Amino acid sequence: xxxxxxxxxxxxxxxxxxxxxxxxxxxxxxxxxxxxxxxxxxxxxxxxxxxxxxxxxxxxxxxxxxxxxxxxxxxxxxxxxxxxxxxxxxxxxx
Amino acid sequence: xxxxxxxxxxxxxxxxxxxxxxxxxxxxxxxxxxxxxxxxxxxxxxxxxxxxxxxxxxxxxxxxxxxxxxxxxxxxxxxxxxxxxxxxxxxxxxxxxxxxxxxxxxxxxxxxxxxxxxxxxxxxxxxxxxxxxxxxxxxxxxxxxxxxxxxxxxxxxxxxxxxxxxxxxxxxxxxxxxxxxxxxxxxxxxxxxxxxxxxxxxxxxxxxxxxxxxxxxxxxxxxxxxxxxxxxxxxxxxxxxxxxxxxxxxxxxxxxxxxxxxxxxxxxxxxxxxxxxxxxxxxxxxxxxxxxxxxxxxxxxxxxxxxxxxxxxxxxxxxxxxxxxxxxxxxxxxxxxxxxxxxxxxxxxxxxxxxxxxxxxxxxxxxxxxxxxxxxxxxxxxxxxxxxxxxxxxxxxxxxxxxxxxxxxxxxxxxxxxxxxxxxxxxxxxxxxxxxxxxxxxxxxxxxxxxxxxxxxxxxxxxxxxxxxxxxxxxxxxxxxxxxxxxxxxxxxxxxxxxxxxxxxxxxxxxxxxxxxxxxxxxxxxxxxxxxxxxxxxxxxxxxxxxxxxxxxxxxxxx
Numbered sequence: 159x160x161x162x163x164x165x166x167x168x169x170x171x172x173x174x175x176x177x178x179x180x181x182x183x184x185x186x187x188x189x190x191x192x193x194x195x196x197x198x199x200x201x202x203x204x205x206x207x208x209x210x211x212x213x214x215x216x217x218x219x220x221x222x223x224x225x226x227x228x229x230x231x232x233x234x235x236x237x238x239x240x241x242x243x244x245x246x247x248x249x250x251x252x
Numbered sequence: 253x254x255x256x257x258x259x260x261x262x263x264x265x266x267x268x269x270x271x272x273x274x275x276x277x278x279x280x281x282x283x284x285x286x287x288x289x290x291x292x293x294x295x296x297x298x299x300x301x302x303x304x305x306x307x308x309x310x311x312x313x314x315x316x317x318x319x320x321x322x323x324x325x326x327x328x329x330x331x332x333x334x335x336x337x338x339x340x341x342x343x344x345x346x347x348x349x350x351x352x353x354x355x356x357x358x359x360x361x362x363x364x365x366x367x368x369x370x371x372x373x374x375x376x377x378x379x380x381x382x383x384x385x386x387x388x389x390x391x392x393x394x395x396x397x398x399x400x401x402x403x404x405x406x407x408x409x410x411x412x413x414x415x416x417x418x419x420x421x422x423x424x425x426x427x428x429x430x431x432x433x434x435x436x437x438x439x440x441x442x443x444x445x446x447x448x449x450x451x452x453x454x455x456x457x458x459x460x461x462x463x464x465x466x467x468x469x470x471x472x473x474x475x476x477x478x479x480x481x482x483x484x485x486x487x488x489x490x491x492x493x494x495x496x497x498x499x500x501x502x503x504x505x506x507x508x509x510x511x512x513x514x515x516x517x518x519x520x521x522x523x524x525x526x527x528x529x530x531x532x533x534x535x536x537x538x539x540x541x542x543x544x545x546x547x548x549x550x551x552x553x554x555x556x557x558x559x560x561x562x563x564x565x566x567x568x569x570x571x572x573x574x575x576x577x578x579x580x581x582x583x584x585x586x587x588x589x590x591x592x593x594x595x596x597x598x599x600x601x602x603x604x605x606x607x608x609x610x611x612x613x614x615x616x617x618x619x620x621x622x623x624x625x626x627x628x629x630x631x632x633x634x635x636x637x638x639x640x641x642x643x644x645x646x647x648x649x650x651x652x653x654x655x656x657x658x659x660x661x662x663x664x665x666x667x668x669x670x671x672x673x674x675x676x677x678x679x680x681x682x683x684x685x686x687x688x689x690x691x692x693x694x695x696x697x698x699x700x701x702x703x704x705x706x707x708x709x710x711x712x713x714x715x716x717x718x719x720x721x722x723x724x725x726x727x728x729x730x731x732x733x734x735x736x737x738x739x740x741x742x743x744x745x746x747x748x749x750x751x752x753x754x755x756x757x758x759x760x761x762x763x764x765x766x767x768x769x770x771x772x773x774x775x776x777x778x779x780x781x782x783x784x785x786x787x788x789x790x791x792x793x794x795x796x797x798x799x800x801x802x803x804x805x806x807x808x809x810x811x
Contacts, residue, residue: 180738180740192748196522197754198754199497217499219497219499
């Protein structure tokens with residue numbers, strides 16, 4: 159199982175490899191730094207969904223969910239838990 | 253005496269001092285308060301030595317404070333220069349150097365940027381610094397001329413200004429093809445002509461609640477601000493980060509009960525993609541206006557179907573011709589998603605001409621260069637007579653030798669309906685998310701990065717999604733390893749984020765055409781092929797949004 163620290167470094171790597179963004183710290187404000195605009199956000203969300211096998215409901219997102227790498231890691235962790243819960247429930251029903 | 257922009261504020265403040273003028277987050281500023289604060293700040297600027305025609309730079313994010321500073325600069329007979337606080341210090345330093353500002357106004361949140369600018373060798377040491385809040389310490393032992401506390405000690409009473417309608421009101425910097433941004437001087441009269449026409453045409457009144465979406469260095473914001481103040485309406489400034497989340501943006505329009513929305517189309521397209529607008533949403537919204545680039549017809553249809561109660565108007569015009577020069581009110585929702593939306597007819601007092609190389613009018617249906625003449629034309633580029641004379645020429649169709657026309661660089665044709673349609677560009681300028689970008693400025697910045705031997709920047713059409721996609725191909729110098737992530741990091745120190753390429757290609761050598769020049773069409777081809785579709789694990793909302801308006805999924809992927 160991934161720890162938050164691992165998740166943060168995976169997201170750090172994803173930003174560098176997919177969006178070509180290198181950040182000095184996981185707490186850099188991505189919006190203030192101009193790293194995330196509407197286009198970059200869609201790219202990021204798509205890559206997060208693919209890499210972590212999660213589904214992100216855009217209309218439930220808040221700005222603070224992706225302000226920093228740390229907050230993105232928190233979002234991904236909560237979505238992974240939510241997906242896992244759905245899996246367990248489905249298993250029981252079957 | 254003919255009206256100046258600040259006179260609009262003064263007359264509203266006299267008539268309705270308690271009416272709300274500006275709303276931003278939890279702040280509400282009345283006309284009376286805006287007038288009083290701008291009078292105090294104008295006096296502080298005068299005390300700092302500002303006189304008629306001086307430039308006052310605003311290193312202030314979008315906020316009521318920024319609007320106070322604009323009116324204060326005008327009342328002190330100065331021109332203001334709104335700066336993009338998200339731009340790198342190096343670019344802002346170049347702009348400041350060109351402007352020779354008497355004063356820079358800043359706030360604590362822009363202090364780090366200001367200190368970086370002050371540290372630069374080219375920073376003019378005589379520049380005065382004023383804080384619009386408590387401020388903080390400055391680099392190199394510099395002392396601020398005043399803080400907001402000092403400003404508040406000045407009288408609130410009216411300031412006597414001596415500037416006239418023909419004086420410059422502000423300088424707006426746009427991307428320059430040689431790497432140096434160009435400063436477009438806009439006069440009081442330029443703005444007053446457009447805004448007065450728009451108020452009449454749209455029937456704006458004091459009950460209007462007007463959006464303030466674009467950043468303040470973008471000329472669309474001029475209409476939001478002065479349209480509001482001239483009519484005694486309210487402007488609702490949107491926090492920039494809201495634009496990232498389409499549903500939060502929709503909440504804002506709904507909760508603020510906006511009656512007028514004006515933005516670049518890319519943000520409206522973004523909202524359409526995520527289906528953020530409900531049927532008959534935003535019941536207070538009377539008009540939805542866009543400018544800056546083409547609004548893809550499928551996205552326009554999405555909006556028009558959901559908001560049958562609103563009027564939809566396409567405005568067109570470059571910064572050099574002040575806000576907009578032509579308009580087209582879309583009479584009904586197009587039935588065909590390939591329907592072309594014209595830029596329409598000239599606004600009152602403006603003139604649009606489609607001409608050939610010899611400046612002869614082209615026949616309807618033929619493509620020519622689009623020129624603009626009339627009351628909106630800027631006097632020219634700040635301290636750049638060469639560029640001014642290249643772009644602004646005598647109007648061959650006017651008996652008045654002083655009349656000029658501006659070559660927009662847009663290619664256009666006159667349709668069988670007599671309306672003007674845009675067909676493309678005659679140069680390498682592109683639009684991305686409404687920003688006007690010269691690829692040459694990006695290329696110059698890439699060439700300046702150590703370890704780059706050759707580079708070319710091209711734009712590929714993103715099938716309407718956020719405008720064009722900026723792509724950079726480059727050849728590292730022998731012995732250098734410069735991956736895209738490193739190059740991009742270097743570029744963030746030279747150009748604003750909206751100019752950063754999103755696709756990259758590292759080459760051993762640049763492809764050349766028969767004339768020995770970079771084969772740009774071939775590079776575009778390569779970038780289009782390079783986009784590899786990514787298979788999402790399952791059909792997600794995001795994938796669906798991307799595909800919803802018939803776009804290819806790869807358009808939103810980086811390589």
